[in-house]
Amino acid sequence: MTVQPGSSPADAYEIRRFRAAPATAPDFGVTEQWIRAVNYGFYEKAIGEEYLAKIAQAYLDDDRELTGAYETLASGSPAFGHERPVATFGTLRKTLNVGHGQLVQAHLVTAVTVRTDHRRRGLLRRLMGEDLARAKADGVAIAALTASEASIYRRFGFGVATRERRITVTTGPQFRLAVPTSGRVIAAEPSAMLDLAPKIFARAHRATPGSVDRQERYRLRAAGQWDHETGGTDAALRVAVHLDDDGTADGYAAYSFRGWDHEPATVSIRDLVAATPEAYLGLWDYLGSLDLIRSVEWDEAPVEDPLAWALVDPRAIRLGVDTDMLWLRILDVEAALGARHLAHDGELVLRVEDPLGFTTGTYRLAVSAGRSHIERLADDDTTPGDLALDIAELSSVYVGGVSPVTLAEAGRIRAGRSGGSARLVTDASLTLARMFAVERPAHCSTHF
Known part of the structure; x- marks a missing residue:
């Protein structure tokens, strides 16, 4: 039987849930095909075996559950076999800061794809409905996701809870803080962040309402060990760490130079985490004083950003469009x-x-x-x-x-x-x- 567009026979798809297998496991092929389906769904470049193994290991470290919808009937497709899921759905459990330092368990939804030739057959509704029901039965009170398309998730009860903004900051002579900073900022070897980044983030997480605890790849990215394009090392990464007056690390900025062919000379922030306001302003003071640099870009700045109020000339910040970031869905x-x-x-x-x-x-x-x-x-x-x-x-x-x-x-x-x-x-x-x-x-x- 061939599944026709728009049809949805009850036995056309099998839903399978599993944990990732390491690259050395005999059944790694199931995990590999799931990752490749996600990659295809988000229009990413095809990835090699080493990157696949790295992603699978990170999934294991995060204890993710992977869900796939697999065809059970002949599709007539010459390109993909039945071992490639036509829809993917991933979940993991992390904590959410709900204000005043209180952390609650949240059910994170990620890697949601439905292949174009299998849309409008109820697959997403089935996957989402079954998954959220299972999370509620487990006693989890809230689910969360970050959305690639803003028009999809409200119909499942999700609402936008936080936003973020792209900013471009003019540095050099125009950049000057109106308030003194405390502590000091040091340049650090990226490898030091394997241990340091999670400790700094844990403090920032507890201090910031709306914050979600991080998955394994953030630690590896901060250490220059996870390049988004290749999965290999990130040779362009630089790291600055803020130390408070007692010498304790309480913030870091991971950044890279865009190259001399880009005008003006620009640094892009990959990640900026500050556990205290002093660390946040101190890191910006450092970034604003980088030799030869005339612009700093950041895609994930807070919408209510204290930097604008701390600058002598707030017009040094050029604001981009803000966009939805965290979506929440109360289950209980x-x-x-x-x-x-x-x-x-x-x-x-x-x-x-x-x-x-x-x-x-x-x-x-x-x-x-x-x-x-x-x-x-x-x-x-x-x-x-x-x-x-x-x-x-x-x-x-x-x-x-x-x-x-x-x-x-x-x-x-x-x-x-x-x-x-x-x-x-x-x-x-x-x-x-x-x-x-x-x-x-x-x-x-x-x-x-």
């Missing part, structure tokens, strides 16, 4: 809200809709003297709701990356009862914003 409202500190006393009743049905219901949030209580009301409870919202919106405001007031003004948060006035929605949204306030702007620097 009571567990997710109960896991974080609610910062403002008050009481609200929220009516939540969920396209997958995991969290649909009415919830009472009550906070008094710093103690919170979250309760799902019975389905026949007639308590009037203060606000109505989809689970995507509740997920968006969860780590403080966007204000509920902004979402209310956008029409995404609505009155929870018939006849509710715009003024009541604004007041209730402001109360929710105060409850969900975090200690500093939310930012995620971990792509996955």
Whole structure:
């Protein structure tokens, strides 16, 4: 039987879930074909055997689960055999900072592809629905992803929780901080970052709402041992490390020079991690003083960036377009809200809709003297709701990356009862914003 475009017989695909095998294992071919399918789906160049082995080992170190959809019926395709999955879906578990230093387990979704000749057959909905149901059954309260396409994931209940921005900073004579820096910055051998980068990131992770703990490849990249194009060593990488006044490393910048044929002479930041504001400004002071360099580019700067306020001339920063970064999806409202500190006393009743049905219901949030209580009301409870919202919106405001007031003004948060006035929605949204306030702007620097 040949599967026709648009058809979706129940037995056309087999879903297989497995852990990566090392390159030395007899069944490595299954892992290899899964990686090649992901590579194909994201239009990456074909990769060699050594790079494949390196990716597989990193998957093992991250304890990723790999899921593939495989054809069970003849496809008539001359290019790919049945050993190549037509859809891929990867997951791993890391911690998410939900504000005030509190870390919760998050279910990270990654490597989502559906081959073009197998789209519109319900494969993504099946993979996503089954996977999120399994995560919730495991007791994980929140899922997360970073999206290559922004139009896909809201229908599964994901909402944008943090954003990032590309910036270009003019250095040389125009670059000068208006405030003194503390500590000092030293040039370091990239290999030192194998041990140092995870320690610095752990401090930054605990200090930053919206931060997600990192996978193995970040450590290798910071050490110059993972070039994105080849998987080999990164000969262009340079590393600067910030030391506080006691000599403790609390920040680093990994960067590379774009070459003398690029005008103006430019450095690109590969990764910048700072556990303290002092480390952040100190690293920028160092980057801004690099000899012969007249521009520094960074694709992953925070939208609320203190650098702009620390410069004598803030026009030294040229802002690019900001884009969505971290998407969150609450799987269990009571567990997710109960896991974080609610910062403002008050009481609200929220009516939540969920396209997958995991969290649909009415919830009472009550906070008094710093103690919170979250309760799902019975389905026949007639308590009037203060606000109505989809689970995507509740997920968006969860780590403080966007204000509920902004979402209310956008029409995404609505009155929870018939006849509710715009003024009541604004007041209730402001109360929710105060409850969900975090200690500093939310930012995620971990792509996955």
